[in-house]
Amino acid sequence: MAVERTLSILKPDATRRNLTGKINAVFEEHGLRIVAQKRIQLTPATAGAFYAVHKERPFYNDLVSFMISGPVVVQVLEGENAVAKNRDVMGATDPKKAEAHTIRAKFAESIEANSVHGSDSLENAKNEIAFFFAGTEILP
Ligand code: IDP
Ligand code: MG
Numbered sequence: 001m002a003v004e005r006t007l008s009i010l011k012p013d014a015t016r017r018n019l020t021g022k023i024n025a026v027f028e029e030h031g032l033r034i035v036a037q038k039r040i041q042l043t044p045a046t047a048g049a050f051y052a053v054h055k056e057r058p059f060y061n062d063l064v065s066f067m068i069s070g071p072v073v074v075q076v077l078e079g080e081n082a083v084a085k086n087r088d089v090m091g092a093t094d095p096k097k098a099e100a101h102t103i104r105a106k107f108a109e110s111i112e113a114n115s116v117h118g119s120d121s122l123e124n125a126k127n128e129i130a131f132f133f134a135g136t137e138i139l140p
Pocket of ligand 2: 118120
């Protein structure tokens with residue numbers, strides 16, 4: 001296993017319910033270190049570009065509307081096997097299908113408002129981190 005970095009987003013349903021600290025505690029309990037973090041407001045252009053891979057999916061427009069409905073916290077998580085580990089800690093996209101110990105089982109409101117985003121591969125993680133952060137903002 002190698003030390004990796006992955007891009008995480010605490011979604012608007014999480015910031016609205018003041019859950020950022022509770023979710024960050026779960027990352028840290030699982031050995032993921034928050035090496036960069038900022039609270040930002042996505043625009044239709046930035047949210048649309050970030051989720052461009054889902055452009056043809058029926059939920060794309062609703063997803064973009066949801067992601068701009070309030071502030072998000074974008075963060076870089078670092079640790080052994082961080083990409084896969086974060087996906088495990090997040091749980092399944094649909095919180096009804098997520099395992100009980102996961103962030104989505106504990107906190108998500110719905111399949112759309114599911115509290116967290118996490119990169120799904122090392123290559124996507126690199127691109128997604130560069131989408132939001134300059135190298136000088138990441139402090140191990
Ligand atoms: P992931 O976040 O678990 O990687 P993706 O399939 O990449 O899941 O979908 C991106 C996001 O789009 C999800 O986290 C969720 O917010 C939203 N989404 C995915 N599938 C649906 C759906 O069937 N209905 C509504 N929203 C969805
Ligand atoms: Mg995804």
